[in-house]
């Protein structure tokens with residue numbers, strides 16, 4: 001299976017990147033091909049809502065790193081969204097990528113698997129409710145099947161998450177993908 005991991009944190013050695021790394025290692029150990037796209041270190045402009053894509057066969061007018069992500073998105077069997085919680089939602093870095101799905105709406109509405117891995121500083125689970133509701137709406141609209149989530153609460157810093165069981169859970173989630 002081809003798995004695309006899209007991360008949304010600017011911290012290369014942050015909490016959510018650790019989950020992305022462990023999940024990817026688990027998936028690779030299970031024989032899957034993992035492709036990584038780090039949104040924060042890529043050049044992704046916000047959708048301009050110009051609708052150029054509507055009259056140009058899904059081609060976006062903006063020639064940024066979405067050009068490279070496009071084929072991986074279309075070909076992936078599974079897509080893992082990895083993000084720190086920013087004001088009760090996903091990071092803007094990740095949201096920019098998702099908004100650019102607009103050009104590919106119809107092409108992306110095919111059976112795929114989806115996963116959500118998120119980290120946050122707070123220790124109460126409700127703080128990630130809006131993020132999860134957004135993810136569920138995205139899966140429903142795109143007809144993707146949710147295949148697992150890890151919401152790492154109390155993970156404000158790298159040392160918080162390193163001393164938790166979330167990294168092991170992320171690796172197991174990657175290994176579990178059949």
Ligand SMILES: Cc1cc2nc3c(=O)[nH]c(=O)nc-3n(C[C@H](O)[C@H](O)[C@H](O)COP(=O)(O)O)c2cc1C
Nearest residue numbers: 009014015016084085086087088120121122155156
């Ligand atoms: C702009 C910003 C907004 C944040 N908003 C929240 C929040 O709403 N709830 C929360 O629990 N933590 C919040 N945090 C803390 C981060 O989610 C937390 O530190 C996370 O581990 C950072 O992930 P990273 O190391 O992968 O970048 C916020 C951090 C930043 C920088």
